[in-house]
Amino acid sequence: MSLKLQKLRQQIEGEELDAILISAPENRRYMSGFAGSAGWLLISPDDATLATDFRYVEQAGNQAPDFSIYRIQRGLGWFPEWTAEHGVKRIGFESQDVTVSVHNAFLKAIEEAEDSNNPELVPTSGIVEKLRVFKDxxxxxxxxxxxxxxxxxxxxxxxxxxxxxxxxxxxxxxxxxxxxxxxxxxxxxxxxxxxxxxxxxxxxxxxxxxxxxxxxxxxxxxxxxxxxxxxxxxxxxxxxxxxxxxxxxxxxxxxxxxxxxxxxxxxxxxxxxxxxxxxxxxxxxxxxxxxxxxxxxxxxxxxxxxxxxxxxxxxxxxxxxxxxxxxxxxxxxxxxxxxxxxxxxxxxxxxxxxxxx
The missing domain is CATH 3.90.230.10 (Creatinase/methionine aminopeptidase superfamily)
Incomplete structure (x- = not known):
């Protein structure tokens, strides 16, 4: 496990979250190494997943060796599937990056999912940014x-x-x-x-x-x-x-x-x-x-x-x-x-x- 993931997981625990959803491009690259323009990181205490579409699957596999790669087919249906599979309920999201419309789309995907565990989306701010402040x-x-x-x-x-x-x-x-x-x-x-x-x-x-x-x-x-x-x-x-x-x-x-x-x-x-x-x-x-x-x-x-x-x-x-x-x-x-x-x-x-x- 990379030191960056270790530190982030400590932050997640301190925020009383089960996982965090990372969307900001700089934060995504910092945590995973993935430099593509589209994708989401889902990080819990025992899993790290990079969800992206077919354009970036191969690139993601090469650039983010510490992450499992999840190929997004369409929409946000993958999100409730992942939360149910990993049994997480309280998931932080980057409120400074996620728009209201995207937030509503996530809520709709959760509501429409057949096997959803009804996770709670919790706004967070600055968690990864404050890790980035120290340069290795x-x-x-x-x-x-x-x-x-x-x-x-x-x-x-x-x-x-x-x-x-x-x-x-x-x-x-x-x-x-x-x-x-x-x-x-x-x-x-x-x-x-x-x-x-x-x-x-x-x-x-x-x-x-x-x-x-x-x-x-x-x-x-x-x-x-x-x-x-x-x-x-x-x-x-x-x-x-x-x-x-x-x-x-x-x-x-x-x-x-x-x-x-x-x-x-x-x-x-x-x-x-x-x-x-x-x-x-x-x-x-x-x-x-x-x-x-x-x-x-x-x-x-x-x-x-x-x-x-x-x-x-x-x-x-x-x-x-x-x-x-x-x-x-x-x-x-x-x-x-x-x-x-x-x-x-x-x-x-x-x-x-x-x-x-």
């Missing part, structure tokens, strides 16, 4: 490769950005550079915010033409064997002026302080405050409106939370998360700098290696 050596190796890909891509493309090119063109060049280095896809739509667009933290790259003396916020990431990277750098076309240097230095100071001072046992709120206080003391507290960071793994945003409301997120060794302070000035632009770190031996080790100004 294999996961860390995949994350490190995804981070390397993005680091090298921006270090190649950023120096080539010249006036006259569009944000969309820069985003495309970055994506090509990541794919050429082994990325299976991008982690999310690449953000390229030039000039005043940099004041929009999640600006979508568009046809805006980059001009001389523009600051450009670039937020990008590569996906490698399912694992995501997330990187932000702010670059400047031309010679940075005094205002840009001032804002950039504040953000960089805040980021480096958080990276150097974070220790295992601190909460996400406490780490956020390290950077936020520096930015606030410099007079820009109102211009830093998002959290300092977030976990990264199979999803680009996952546990732990690192922000002003993360008083319950205690950071521990083995956790991987971003540190990304920013300042955004409407009509002028913005500066954000983002690294991914892993807590090891109580301190943060910075994995991101892309150049900073």
């Amino acid at each position: 050596a294999d996961e860390l190796a995949l994350l490190t490769e995804a981070i390397r890909i993005a680091d090298e891509a921006i270090d190649e493309i950023a120096p080539r950005i010249e006036p006259g090119i569009t944000e969309e063109a820069v985003a495309w060049e970055l994506e090509k550079a990541m794919r050429e280095r082994g990325a299976e896809m991008i982690s999310f739509d690449t953000i390229v915010g030039a000039g005043a667009n940099g004041a929009l933290p999640h600006h979508r790259a568009d046809e805006t033409v980059i001009r001389q003396n523009d600051a450009i916020v670039i937020d990008m990431g590569a996906k490698y064997q399912g694992y995501c990277s997330d990187l932000t750098r702010t670059v400047f076309v031309g010679e940075p002026d005094d205002k840009f240097r001032k804002i950039y230095d504040i953000v960089l100071q805040a980021q480096l302080a958080a990276e150097e001072q974070v220790t295992a046992g601190m909460t996400g709120k406490e780490v956020d405050a390290i950077a936020r206080d520096i930015i606030a003391d410099a007079g820009h507290g109102d211009e830093f409106g998002h959290s300092l960071g977030h976990g990264v793994g199979l999803a680009v945003h996952e546990y732990p939370h690192v922000g002003p409301t993360a008083e319950d997120d205690v950071l521990e060794d083995g956790m991987v998360f971003t540190i990304e302070p920013g300042i955004y000035l409407p009509g002028w632009g913005g500066v954000r700098i983002e690294d991914i770190v892993v807590l090891e031996n109580g301190k943060a080790r910075v994995i991101s290696k892309a150049k900073k100004l």
Whole structure:
């Protein structure tokens, strides 16, 4: 039995469940290794089943050796059959992933089944996600490769950005550079915010033409064997002026302080405050409106939370998360700098290696 299954079964017992139904794609892949786009995991104390349709049966058998493979014919009739066969009554489902219509379909399948044991569907939230927060050596190796890909891509493309090119063109060049280095896809739509667009933290790259003396916020990431990277750098076309240097230095100071001072046992709120206080003391507290960071793994945003409301997120060794302070000035632009770190031996080790100004 894998360590992941062992830990999940302990969680199931703690929740007083007989089994759990896993539907979220990242959780399904984490627990089983199955990377297909359709399927359900059913895990009880003495069984682990992956139910999927004919398109993925062979793939599931290859990727999920710890699971029995159940071929779904049609509908959800397989679910009450499985619960009756394994004698389980209280079954947790991932309430953050299962829609109301799908939940109703499960209830209907239970009601219509001839030999149903009338199981109870119990909403749960965050059970597998909180297991995913700790990265083992294999996961860390995949994350490190995804981070390397993005680091090298921006270090190649950023120096080539010249006036006259569009944000969309820069985003495309970055994506090509990541794919050429082994990325299976991008982690999310690449953000390229030039000039005043940099004041929009999640600006979508568009046809805006980059001009001389523009600051450009670039937020990008590569996906490698399912694992995501997330990187932000702010670059400047031309010679940075005094205002840009001032804002950039504040953000960089805040980021480096958080990276150097974070220790295992601190909460996400406490780490956020390290950077936020520096930015606030410099007079820009109102211009830093998002959290300092977030976990990264199979999803680009996952546990732990690192922000002003993360008083319950205690950071521990083995956790991987971003540190990304920013300042955004409407009509002028913005500066954000983002690294991914892993807590090891109580301190943060910075994995991101892309150049900073």
